[in-house]
Amino acid sequence: MSEPDVVSSEPATKRRGRRLKGGPLQTRRTEFEDTLARTASARGAEAGASLPRASLWGDAFHRFMKNKASVVAAVAFLALLAFVIIVPFVSSEDPYALDFSQAYLSPSWDHPFGTDQFGRDLFIRTALGGRVSFAIGFAATFTIMVVGIVYGATAGFLGGHVDNALMRFLDALYGLPYLPFAIMTLAVFGTVNFWTMVVALTIASWFTTARVMRGQIITLKQNDYVRAAYAAGAKGPRVLYRHLLMNTLGVIIVFVFLELPGVILGEAFLSFLGLGINPPKASWGTLAQDGYTAYQAHPYIIVIPSLCIAWLILSAFFIADGLRDALDPRTKEA
Amino acid sequence: MALLEVEDLRTYFKTREGEVHAVDGVSFEVEEGSVLGIVGESGCGKSVTSLSIMGLVQSPGRVVSGSIRFDGRELTTMSDKNLEDVRGKQIAMIFQDPMTSLNPTLTIGTQITETIRRHMDLSKSAAEKRAIGLLEEVHIPDAARRLRDYPHRFSGGMRQRVMIAMALSCNPQLLIADEPTTALDVTVQAGVLELLDDLRRDHGMTMIIISHNMGVIAETAEQVLVMYAGQVVEQATVIDLFDRPEHPYTEALLGSLPKIDEPNPRNGRLSTIPGRPPDLLVPPEACRFAPRCRYAGMDDCNKVQPELREIRTGHWVRSNHPASERAAEPVGAR
Amino acid sequence: MLAFIIRRIVWTIPVILLVILMTFLMMRLIKGNPFQVTDRPVPPSIQRNLDRKFHLDKPWWEQYLYYVRDVGRFDLGPSLVQRNQDVNDVIKEHFPTSIKLGLMAMGFAIVIGVPLGVFAALRHNTVLDYTAMGLANLGFAVPSFLVATLLIYFFALRLKDYTGLPTNGWNGPSSWVLPVIALGIYPMTYFARLVRGTVLETLQQDYIRTAKAKGLRWRFVVGKHVLRNSLIPVVTAAGPVLGGLITGSFIVETIFGIPGIGRYYVTAVTGRDYSVVMGITVLLSVIIIVANLVVDILYGYLDPRIRDERA
Numbered sequence: 001m002s003e004p005d006v007v008s009s010e011p012a013t014k015r016r017g018r019r020l021k022g023g024p025l026q027t028r029r030t031e032f033e034d035t036l037a038r039t040a041s042a043r044g045a046e047a048g049a050s051l052p053r054a055s056l057w058g059d060a061f062h063r064f065m066k067n068k069a070s071v072v073a074a075v076a077f078l079a080l081l082a083f084v085i086i087v088p089f090v091s092s093e094d095p096y097a098l099d100f101s102q103a104y105l106s107p108s109w110d111h112p113f114g115t116d117q118f119g120r121d122l123f124i125r126t127a128l129g130g131r132v133s134f135a136i137g138f139a140a141t142f143t144i145m146v147v148g149i150v151y152g153a154t155a156g157f158l159g160g161h162v163d164n165a166l167m168r169f170l171d172a173l174y175g176l177p178y179l180p181f182a183i184m185t186l187a188v189f190g191t192v193n194f195w196t197m198v199v200a201l202t203i204a205s206w207f208t209t210a211r212v213m214r215g216q217i218i219t220l221k222q223n224d225y226v227r228a229a230y231a232a233g234a235k236g237p238r239v240l241y242r243h244l245l246m247n248t249l250g251v252i253i254v255f256v257f258l259e260l261p262g263v264i265l266g267e268a269f270l271s272f273l274g275l276g277i278n279p280p281k282a283s284w285g286t287l288a289q290d291g292y293t294a295y296q297a298h299p300y301i302i303v304i305p306s307l308c309i310a311w312l313i314l315s316a317f318f319i320a321d322g323l324r325d326a327l328d329p330r331t332k333e334a
Numbered sequence: 335m336a337l338l339e340v341e342d343l344r345t346y347f348k349t350r351e352g353e354v355h356a357v358d359g360v361s362f363e364v365e366e367g368s369v370l371g372i373v374g375e376s377g378c379g380k381s382v383t384s385l386s387i388m389g390l391v392q393s394p395g396r397v398v399s400g401s402i403r404f405d406g407r408e409l410t411t412m413s414d415k416n417l418e419d420v421r422g423k424q425i426a427m428i429f430q431d432p433m434t435s436l437n438p439t440l441t442i443g444t445q446i447t448e449t450i451r452r453h454m455d456l457s458k459s460a461a462e463k464r465a466i467g468l469l470e471e472v473h474i475p476d477a478a479r480r481l482r483d484y485p486h487r488f489s490g491g492m493r494q495r496v497m498i499a500m501a502l503s504c505n506p507q508l509l510i511a512d513e514p515t516t517a518l519d520v521t522v523q524a525g526v527l528e529l530l531d532d533l534r535r536d537h538g539m540t541m542i543i544i545s546h547n548m549g550v551i552a553e554t555a556e557q558v559l560v561m562y563a564g565q566v567v568e569q570a571t572v573i574d575l576f577d578r579p580e581h582p583y584t585e586a587l588l589g590s591l592p593k594i595d596e597p598n599p600r601n602g603r604l605s606t607i608p609g610r611p612p613d614l615l616v617p618p619e620a621c622r623f624a625p626r627c628r629y630a631g632m633d634d635c636n637k638v639q640p641e642l643r644e645i646r647t648g649h650w651v652r653s654n655h656p657a658s659e660r661a662a663e664p665v666g667a668r
Numbered sequence: 669m670l671a672f673i674i675r676r677i678v679w680t681i682p683v684i685l686l687v688i689l690m691t692f693l694m695m696r697l698i699k700g701n702p703f704q705v706t707d708r709p710v711p712p713s714i715q716r717n718l719d720r721k722f723h724l725d726k727p728w729w730e731q732y733l734y735y736v737r738d739v740g741r742f743d744l745g746p747s748l749v750q751r752n753q754d755v756n757d758v759i760k761e762h763f764p765t766s767i768k769l770g771l772m773a774m775g776f777a778i779v780i781g782v783p784l785g786v787f788a789a790l791r792h793n794t795v796l797d798y799t800a801m802g803l804a805n806l807g808f809a810v811p812s813f814l815v816a817t818l819l820i821y822f823f824a825l826r827l828k829d830y831t832g833l834p835t836n837g838w839n840g841p842s843s844w845v846l847p848v849i850a851l852g853i854y855p856m857t858y859f860a861r862l863v864r865g866t867v868l869e870t871l872q873q874d875y876i877r878t879a880k881a882k883g884l885r886w887r888f889v890v891g892k893h894v895l896r897n898s899l900i901p902v903v904t905a906a907g908p909v910l911g912g913l914i915t916g917s918f919i920v921e922t923i924f925g926i927p928g929i930g931r932y933y934v935t936a937v938t939g940r941d942y943s944v945v946m947g948i949t950v951l952l953s954v955i956i957i958v959a960n961l962v963v964d965i966l967y968g969y970l971d972p973r974i975r976d977e978r979a
Contacts, residue, residue: 175683178911390877420883448882448892486976
């Protein structure tokens, strides 16, 4: 469930894309923008020093840092990551010990997130659950990326009939409803563990990535420097790797941050429906499901893991936004 | 009283780095029935000037000070509502790129009649009839049927004619044409210019034509304003300007035009003006053209900004070294 | 244009066949042949029925073809768990509820989301814009099960005496309110953000400047030029939104105890009622495919440039 995307089953060339896909929407530079651009370079010249060799990544990094929202989001994201990594090392609580005398304690200094129905400390369980959620999230995102990139790059690079066939097939796949197929996949495997969950989440999520990659490759393929590379004697795979893929790295990174929340949310949904990771291992989704049964008296049990998910989704989204702006060399509205 | 009187117009744009002085103290008058040409390179402020007249400068830009009097009424202090009455009805404007300046999802008939019905009390069918008449006037064949067509069905030159028809629909007193031929093929340009000229005479319109193309200005304008770095640097009748240019910039502009008949003193190379226009973020106190001027000396050129003065009747220049005064300077005097 | 429509419709057939195939194959992968090996012993009468219905003695691809033929006849087979029911019966019983819920949620999303987006865009970079988008982002990020739970918590428990909105079941308008909101919030935020984006982009276009230069009243410009062009992408967004609605309905129906097809699906999977699972999956897929088809055709109708391209 990713970011608003104008998607229909029309071939990508006819689609009005957002900036990532294919060619950007053309905006004519106004006289004002000309002036601004010249202002910037004139100042550089006045400073006397020759313009430093700017690298794409260095530039992007600086632009990203200037964007306040993105920096805040990045910090939030890293904070969450730190939480799930560090707490289990630091805490003295046993996440699996059952102690009914301690059941359902409200958040306190001893138990910052309270305890669940078995008396287990939720602070550490949330952190551990976060590890599982993040792990599943990253693994599934990685798989989605791999599948999507391979599929899309192949289609885009080879072009012609292969491209046509692959894209038609992809169009057909768009008709698969995401959740039912994820559920069915889990049923096929019979059990829900880390790997089956990753597969289930990947199955119906890689389509957009494939399509975007294809669009990128096709656009880049038409660039003159690719032709120059061929003219210099480079062979197919080398061109593909060095020129095309390297240049799409930026897009890929942005997509990672767009897919990650969707995948984690998907896992949460599946868990909530009772198809989550088997206990006693927990993820945020299963924790939320646990909490659901007792929400009336003890709302914090469901609220806390849900808020963790929301925190992740928001921060990932703004990071993706910031990355997209940072990697887009065109100046946006002032 | 001239139809349009602009006095000390200043339009600045707020950017993160400061204020860009896009238009910095521009004054001129346009007599009724005449044609004023404004010429200058990209970024000199000519478009922003025309947008300022129309009140169409968008944030982050705004008219900071100055007066714009049209037909005796002050436009800078007019309410939005009243300005909307002036626009389209008394002052009309056509823009550079006719493809993007027309709404792709509305028929051109709609786009013409909406203007007509906005300013004139006509029924739908009467407005349509008028629209057909206008299309015929701009030489669009099969006008009645073309009314129902969408902009993408027209060629570039025809689209510009449609824009002209739209602009003329309510018999404006003043027409501002901002680079009307720049986006068109050379072969089509002449036709459009001729059309503008005919229509102007037929309707008794006053016109301001903006271009960076000296040829266009030479052909259409009666009075010419040369702009540089947000200021007027020379103003004269078109004949006087081309015959006896005063400002070094104007000379350079005219000198950089390739000439078929005269032998080029620089071994057949096109002459250019070295350097770049100044930073409008912090405009220099001195003459803005000085860094690129071959006549700039140790004197006031780099310290004090020259005033616009009348060097001959009807010929104004802002320079310490206008052409007619240069001949009087003894060689070697510094 | 007609040729395009026909071609597009014809093209959905292989897509549907493919979807059925994938569903079918997945079903077969579940512990061998699911129609024979279930947790519960299958009485001989049912078994005979199944054998006949699913042609279990034939090779799998023949079974698949039979299934396709049956689907074409709208015959989705008997339920494996509810002995007296056909899958069609199950669908007839539960699906209309889900449709109602879904349509209302979509309506909610559009009626609230679109104006919110337009409003935010027109008041770009003001406090109102930031507030509206802040809320939208919040609604986007918070998982729907939390939204639903919170709604129930506040409205049913805390404010029970004031509002009396039921939180379970599906009887009468008052019971629709909370589930529709819970289901509709996510698509609402989607629309709000999408519309804000498209409106902002449209406002930058040259033809808006032209419209202003013609002296048209600003309200008129917004209504006629801006909205028209900005709302077209909203139509095309209906596809992914629909997918999201289906997913969300599973959760919302479970939480609010609504007897819809989403809730039944989960029960069917855990209860190993595979024919129901297959039937519902195929049904949902067909809906998505048809919705995409309609959106595609509609899109062409709305944008004159595409209309011409297709002619």
